[in-house]
Amino acid sequence: xxxxxxxxxxxxxxxxxxxxxxxxxxxxxxxxxxxxxxxxxxxxxxxxxxxxxxxxxxxxxxxxxxxxxxxxxxxxxxxxxxxxxxxxxxxxxxxxxxxxxxxxxxxxxxxxxxxxxxxxxxxxxxxxxxxxxxxxxxxxxxxxxxxxxxxxxxxxxxxxxxxxxxxxxxxxxxxxxxxxxxxxxxxxxxxxxxxxxxxxxxxxxxxxxxxxxxxxxxxxxxxxxxxxxxxxxxxxxxxxxxxxxxxxxxxxxxxxxxxxxxxxxxxxxxxxxxxxxxxxxxxxxxxxxxxxxxxxxxxxxxxxxxxxxxxxxxx
Amino acid sequence: xxxxxxxxxxxxxxxxxxxxxxxxxxxxxxxxxxxxxxxxxxxxxxxxxxxxxxxxxxxxxxxxxxxxxxxxxxxxxxxxxxxxxxxxxxxxxxxxxxxxxxxxxxxxxxxxxxxxxxxxxxxxxxxxxxxxxxxxxxxxxxxxxxxxxxxxxxxxxxxxxxxxxxxxxxxxxxxxxxxxxxxxxxxxxxxxxxxxxxxxxxxxxxxxxxxxxxxxxxx
Numbered sequence: 001x002x003x004x005x006x007x008x009x010x011x012x013x014x015x016x017x018x019x020x021x022x023x024x025x026x027x028x029x030x031x032x033x034x035x036x037x038x039x040x041x042x043x044x045x046x047x048x049x050x051x052x053x054x055x056x057x058x059x060x061x062x063x064x065x066x067x068x069x070x071x072x073x074x075x076x077x078x079x080x081x082x083x084x085x086x087x088x089x090x091x092x093x094x095x096x097x098x099x100x101x102x103x104x105x106x107x108x109x110x111x112x113x114x115x116x117x118x119x120x121x122x123x124x125x126x127x128x129x130x131x132x133x134x135x136x137x138x139x140x141x142x143x144x145x146x147x148x149x150x151x152x153x154x155x156x157x158x159x160x161x162x163x164x165x166x167x168x169x170x171x172x173x174x175x176x177x178x179x180x181x182x183x184x185x186x187x188x189x190x191x192x193x194x195x196x197x198x199x200x201x202x203x204x205x206x207x208x209x210x211x212x213x214x215x216x217x218x219x220x221x222x223x224x225x226x227x228x229x230x231x232x233x234x235x236x237x238x239x240x241x242x243x244x245x246x247x248x249x250x251x252x253x254x255x256x257x258x259x260x261x262x263x264x265x266x267x268x269x270x271x272x273x274x275x276x277x278x279x280x281x282x283x284x285x286x287x288x289x290x291x292x293x294x295x296x297x298x299x300x301x302x303x304x305x306x307x308x309x310x311x312x313x314x315x
Numbered sequence: 316x317x318x319x320x321x322x323x324x325x326x327x328x329x330x331x332x333x334x335x336x337x338x339x340x341x342x343x344x345x346x347x348x349x350x351x352x353x354x355x356x357x358x359x360x361x362x363x364x365x366x367x368x369x370x371x372x373x374x375x376x377x378x379x380x381x382x383x384x385x386x387x388x389x390x391x392x393x394x395x396x397x398x399x400x401x402x403x404x405x406x407x408x409x410x411x412x413x414x415x416x417x418x419x420x421x422x423x424x425x426x427x428x429x430x431x432x433x434x435x436x437x438x439x440x441x442x443x444x445x446x447x448x449x450x451x452x453x454x455x456x457x458x459x460x461x462x463x464x465x466x467x468x469x470x471x472x473x474x475x476x477x478x479x480x481x482x483x484x485x486x487x488x489x490x491x492x493x494x495x496x497x498x499x500x501x502x503x504x505x506x507x508x509x510x511x512x513x514x515x516x517x518x519x520x521x522x523x524x525x526x527x528x529x530x531x532x533x534x
Contacts, residue, residue: 180329294412297413297416298416301420313329
């Protein structure tokens with residue numbers, strides 16, 4: 001671990017913390033334009049976070065320590081996830097600490113705590129949201145793992161930095177397995193980030209909501225941390241998708257010229273990805289909660305197909 | 316044999332497999348017919364690629380026949396049929412999609428294992444794709460078994476022929492021209508006969524659900 005590595009790691013962290021709310025703001029802006037509404041400013045998410053941090057945090061009478069602790073754990077999990085995914089360079093000192101499977105574990109840990117905290121208060125809404133979150137999570141996780149296994153098999157490693165390095169430098173071949181995995185990954189990340197075909201991020205107090213039901217009891221700085229963690233999760237998923245399927249532009253270790261170009265490339269890729277997300281959210285309708293298993297079973301199927309096609313066709 | 320055409324054939328094979336799964340899980344009849352046409356198109360693409368890579372000219376003709384028959388004529392006949400039968404927006408409700416997909420995955424693994432020793436003998440460009448062809452055939456079987464309406468069953472039968480044709484082009488360099496012409500004509504005539512048959516079924520039972528055919532006597 002050298003100074004340059006630590007510096008790269010710190011840059012990655014700061015970039016994640018700043019870009020994540022901006023990404024959410026950008027998606028909201030694109031969606032507003034597509035739906036002929038006036039868009040909120042790009043920095044709206046920062047203003048919301050600032051407002052929430054200034055406010056008093058009200059905690060329910062029955063809340064245990066778990067309820068207070070959860071926002072910090074969830075935020076920490078998401079930040080760590082953002083730091084082990086190669087966003088700017090593959091030279092990350094933290095990368096050996098957690099590979100692709102541990103990344104899924106990190107998301108699972110955050111999900112476990114957020115669900116427990118929602119049940120902790122004992123309201124009907126929180127419990128319902130927790131149950132739905134667990135339903136979505138346990139169906140999305142195997143599909144996500146299949147996608148990661150496909151990428152790992154192609155590059156013979158489960159370390160995210162090695163995967164990205166291998167994928168970015170292979171010769172240009174048509175890989176149907178990677179295409180299938182890409183579609184599966186898109187479906188999984190829509191479900192995991194509570195986006196439109198599965199959950200509506202823009203509603204409150206609706207019987208179908210998942211994410212909002214989980215954080216309903218939080219206020220003040222706890223809510224701010226939860227919101228920030230949610231945007232970090234979206235950022236982590238976007239970066240993982242970009243790193244796996246569009247890995248060009250991520251800098252190698254000790255490549256300073258590429259490192260200078262990495263940030264503009266990342267911002268451009270995120271902007272395109274955010275617009276695509278807004279487009280998906282505009283043209284699709286939210287489905288019934290009982291159709292979610294079907295949706296995620298399709299994602300799992302695509303992941304398994306990607307794995308099979310790679311194993312059996314070698315492509 | 317360039318490696319790019321192998322990649323292209325592999326891509327078409329993967330698309331065929333994907334469409335087979337999509338057909339297995341599709342509830343709407345109209346979408347099913349469009350998927351069938353798309354499967355035909357992928358088949359044409361792979362046949363043309365194999366023809367170009369190996370220089371087998373008769374494969375161009377068979378690709379042409381496939382295009383005319385499976386992408387244009389048969390979907391048109393099917394569309395007209397469902398319009399006349401008035402089942403255009405029919406939805407099959409009683410299929411459990413997630414478990415069907417799991418069975419489909421098992422079928423794919425089984426087909427690949429079955430095809431592995433056979434494809435060892437083949438020296439063709441696309442020997443790895445024999446397993447996919449077999450999987451497509453098996454999945455069409457599964458579709459015919461699980462569907463209870465007559466039209467999806469016919470589409471399953473036709474897509475099974477797609478799988479067989481793909482197996483023929485991937486394992487060998489296609490069947491002889493005479494055989495291919497014969498099969499094409501058979502499929503066309505079979506389609507016409509099945510169309511008449513469907514009208515008869517509906518006239519007898521007021522429905523296209525073929526589970527009515529299981530009873531021999533009227534009660």
